[in-house]
Amino acid sequence: MPHLTALRCIRCAKDLLPAAAPAYTCACGGNLLAQYDFDRVRRELSRAHLATDPDRTLWRYAPLLPVDRGTHAARLNVGWTPLLDAPALAAHLGLKQLQLKDETRHPSGSLKDRAGAIALAVAHARGETRVAGASTGNAASSLACLAARTGMKTTIFVPESAPPAKLAQILLFGATVIQVRGTYDQAFDLCLQACQEYGWYNRNTGFNPFTREGKKTVSFEIAEQRAFEVPDWVVVPVGDGNILSGVWKGFVDFKAAGLIDRLPKLLAAQASGSNAVTLALEGDGKLRPVSGTTIADSISVSLPRDGEAAVAAVRESKGAAVAVPDEEILAAMRLLARTEGVFAEPAAATAIACLSRAVEQGKIPKDASVVALITGSGLKDVVSAMKAAGTPHLIDPDLASLKRLIEQKEKR
Ligand SMILES: Cc1ncc(COP(=O)(O)O)c(C=O)c1O
Ligand SMILES: [Zn+2]
Numbered sequence: 089m090p091h092l093t094a095l096r097c098i099r100c101a102k103d104l105l106p107a108a109a110p111a112y113t114c115a116c117g118g119n120l121l122a123q124y125d126f127d128r129v130r131r132e133l134s135r136a137h138l139a140t141d142p143d144r145t146l147w148r149y150a151p152l153l154p155v156d157r158g159t160h161a162a163r164l165n166v167g168w169t170p171l172l173d174a175p176a177l178a179a180h181l182g183l184k185q186l187q188l189k190d191e192t193r194h195p196s197g198s199l200k201d202r203a204g205a206i207a208l209a210v211a212h213a214r215g216e217t218r219v220a221g222a223s224t225g226n227a228a229s230s231l232a233c234l235a236a237r238t239g240m241k242t243t244i245f246v247p248e249s250a251p252p253a254k255l256a257q258i259l260l261f262g263a264t265v266i267q268v269r270g271t272y273d274q275a276f277d278l279c280l281q282a283c284q285e286y287g288w289y290n291r292n293t294g295f296n297p298f299t300r301e302g303k304k305t306v307s308f309e310i311a312e313q314r315a316f317e318v319p320d321w322v323v324v325p326v327g328d329g330n331i332l333s334g335v336w337k338g339f340v341d342f343k344a345a346g347l348i349d350r351l352p353k354l355l356a357a358q359a360s361g362s363n364a365v366t367l368a369l370e371g372d373g374k375l376r377p378v379s380g381t382t383i384a385d386s387i388s389v390s391l392p393r394d395g396e397a398a399v400a401a402v403r404e405s406k407g408a409a410v411a412v413p414d415e416e417i418l419a420a421m422r423l424l425a426r427t428e429g430v431f432a433e434p435a436a437a438t439a440i441a442c443l444s445r446a447v448e449q450g451k452i453p454k455d456a457s458v459v460a461l462i463t464g465s466g467l468k469d470v471v472s473a474m475k476a477a478g479t480p481h482l483i484d485p486d487l488a489s490l491k492r493l494i495e496q497k498e499k500r
Pocket of ligand 2: 097098099100101102114115116117118
């Protein structure tokens with residue numbers, strides 16, 4: 089049995105009992121935070137338990153998840169992505185210690201598989217037959233991918249601008265794809281209406297309290313892969329702010345379970361054109377809509393749907409926020425690929441661009457231990473990657489042409 093005890097409203101702090109609670113948000117409009125019985129969690133989840141558990145998926149943390157593993161879950165190989173040392177990139181940024189949590193290795197190529205796995209398990213447990221979700225692309229390709237392995241039907245709402253590779257993934261996995269002539273925010277609202285109208289289970293980020301519960305497992309893994317030594321800073325790309333609030337909740341839950349003894353500081357990494365969380369943190373803490381325009385489509389959000397929890401997380405962690413222009417995001421894609429061999433999509437590379445700025449500005453000290461989340465694969469948006477990558481040398485298929493090219497290059 090899951091050890092979930094309540095869903096607590098982040099706005100009015102009211103506790104809703106899981107059974108009696110609405111499936112989604114509080115009556116006041118606030119998103120909900122899952123609460124656990126930590127006495128029971130501690131009896132089932134300790135360093136000793138983890139050391140002997142052969143399960144290399146996020147289900148190894150089942151006592152801290154809101155739903156039982158269920159029979160279908162064994163088919164979802166999500167979690168336990170590599171934590172890579174990044175010495176060359178660290179040197180380039182002037183940092184002593186940097187690690188990359190490489191979430192590009194997930195089944196659908198992004199961190200969203202963590203949220204998809206948990207949301208789908210909840211939907212199965214509730215006996216739902218169709219799950220719907222709005223997405224800039226990754227949440228949807230994840231949901232469609234994982235659902236394909238369980239037989240659940242999915243309906244996806246994406247903005248018209250979603251990159252072709254993400255659309256190809258979603259379509260190929262067999263989801264019904266509704267491409268909305270409008271923004272992600274409009275797709276999100278239409279999905280809310282559709283779920284009310286047709287009774288589908290709604291996976292919308294933040295609105296569904298369990299997406300955060302999936303995403304928090306990335307922090308459990310970071311802690312465990314570092315032998316329970318918590319890093320000083322964790323850098324998180326932010327659109328809706330749900331990964332960020334999930335990362336924070338992961339460390340907070342692990343500390344409450346007695347598995348770690350301190351918490352990291354969080355750096356919220358945003359694009360200048362989609363910087364609502366950064367502006368809120370620099371100002372009065374209130375979220376106001378921004379234009380939401382950036383090359384980093386996954387974090388292109390006007391009004392972040394888990395923004396309140398994200399702002400609270402950065403403040404509680406005594407962290408910081410940085411927003412960078414698109415040119416710096418493209419430069420970071422190049423730098424990350426060329427120093428560490430990791431191919432990131434623009435939203436993911438935003439973590440590196442913002443980390444660079446934060447070190448320059450003295451927000452993150454050079455001797456800090458830092459983990460950056462590389463949240464999605466560069467193969468998901470090849471058009472943007474080509475903007476960062478440059479062009480190949482085109483020659484005729486003979487040695488003379490090759491020699492001419494090499495001579496020209498040497499002269500330069
Ligand atoms: C690759 C990638 N990075 C970062 C994010 C930002 O996550 P959130 O919207 O929860 O802030 C997303 C969300 O779609 C994403 O797909
Ligand atoms: Zn409330």
